[in-house]
Amino acid sequence: MTTRSMHGISKPKKPFQTNYFLGIAVHRHAGGLFLSQSTYASEILARAGMASCNPSATPVDTKQKLSSSSGNPCEDATLYQSLAGALQYLTFTRPDISYAVQQVCLHMHAPHTEHMLALKRVLRYVRGTLTYGLHLYPSPIAKLVSYTDADWGGCPDTRRSTSGYCVFLGDNLISWSSKRQPTLSRSSAEAEYRGVANVVSESCWLRNLLLELHFPLSQATLVQCDNFSAIYLSGNPVHHQRTNHIEMDIHFVRENVARGQARVIHVPTRHQIADIFTKGLPWVLFDDFHSSLSIISNMSSIGARSAEIYVMQKRQKEKMKMMEEERVRRGDVCAEEKKVATSSVGKTNKVHPACGKQVLPLDS
Template identity: 40%
Template sequence: MGFKQTVPDNSLFVKGEGTSFMALLGYVDDIVVASTDLKLIQQVKVELNDQFQIKDLGLLKYFLGLEIARQKKEIAVSQRKYALELLDEAGFMDSKPVYSPTVPSHKLSKNEGEFLDDNVQYRRLVRKLLYLTITRPDISFATQQFSQFLDKPTHLHLQAAHRVLRYIKNAPGQGLFFPTSSDIHLKAFYDSDWGACVDSRKSITGFCNFHGQALISWKSKKQATISRSSSEAEYRALAATACEVQWLIYLLSELGLHPKAPAAIYCDSKSAIAISENPVFHERTKHIEIDFHLVREKLHKGTVKLFHVASGSQLADILTKAHCPATFFSYVSKLGLFNLYNPACGGLSDSATLVG
């Protein structure tokens, strides 16, 4: 049919350019087709139906558990139905809500608490929470923590996971917000928590990427090796962020979008910026030489540009550690998460298209 499989994402197919551009995203037997020309979309559906018996669901409203509500100036994506089903399955529909998914004073450990006799319930819950992070970056750090204990979870790990359910109960419809018009400019925030894992003393990497004002990717992950200093942990997090930014640039180019300015990466570590801008290897940096060369290459080519930001404005901090409810809410609001069902935020308007 003339589509080309993209390299950054093998599930994405594109063809044409300008007003005739079309993108097709497939997952097993579910397909999303996007174009500004409805005639081209109809033509693709006819050709697909000639080869397969397809069911046309019309405008995108529901896809793999994602609920899409659209207006002329904005699109909201949430997993409210999925979240409510999760709460109902776990028996937390009538639970008392909390306003943060984690407790700052408590770090989970693999040897703390009594081991569960049956870990199936815990594994199922963590698996469902992982899928919920598709639209809920606010629970990414907590879910990353729970994933460390899938082999031998304890009752304390299960209690911590139940707290996340109570947090979800507070706003099950919270999700991502995308303005329909936005500058073609990538911005990234990254941070690390040095030696955060009490069992292995490995650090936590967290980053979030914005396209204009819209949050489009994020990650909270334990680093593969132990860092000997906070500067090293920050620099490894910078390298991971630079790789993600490069992937996003490749993906945008497949969609016909080409940022004119280098991607802005914001970090609160002056030492990490100094390491990346200093061409001389020192005793404390020679063992991270590969990451050093990667970031230096991106800087030299003008792919990325580093900026220092105050720790209080480091949005990725929510992906590396636990916070008290007030601080946590501040970060969530800056990430642009939006609860379409909250009357205080305007609720649903009559012109919104929504499924639930």
């Protein structure tokens, strides 16, 4: 090729960088990536006529959940359904509102005035956190860490439980869910174990996806649960007659534990991040878990140094949490708790919210 012909060849362009994709803004800075839907959230508020409303500290209160017959029928059901559907898409970068949106969407078929008030509270929370989004850090991808929790019998209409989980790849949140369980659980251990099975299934899918992307994981996925009975069931090879009706979930989890792909460990309730996906929390707890999910304000405007400090603080908090979990695994849990874990499989000492009576053992 001659020198003259080479003059006609254009210089290679810089790699393509996405700044806006399907309503999600991507901001790059020295501390990583910041994903935000602030523009989309502002459009939702304008559609609801709440662009200048007073903000709320949390998206949902800590009171009892709303039933399907709370209040009078909503005057504009179409507006309710439109706003609820729009909020569902907003959860792509705002996992902190997943539980509140899930509760609102349960009543889309026949919304009442109380349901509309709950939806407006979510919007007031969004109004006060418009600049918030999901932050992704430069982080090793050596392991998956997940948290799972369940709110037993929380639905006032069906008494079904709500399961919630979140999955971290390194320091980054990559998957989360808040969903009402399809069947009724007769004990808190059963509800918790169904939640464990759900997050193990999600972790298996993520491990296979990483394998296809040529990033196989050699370490087992850590599944952190705050229910001793569910942890005991995941590793105990002895079959219990009381667990026949959740036998498929039990064998699925045990098989993954035996293959070294998952390990179910205990996490103190104070550090159970998945609580934010199953129930309304007071502001102090909500704010703590909110930060643990890497949901923060736009860091591109506060500088790289502030981003680095935030990452260091986050990793220090995770280190302290892992040290506490290690003490539990070494046997620092009191003997009484271990006794309860081995003797209450399939049972519960709680009072069922539907009838106010103590729940019978599963084999009764």
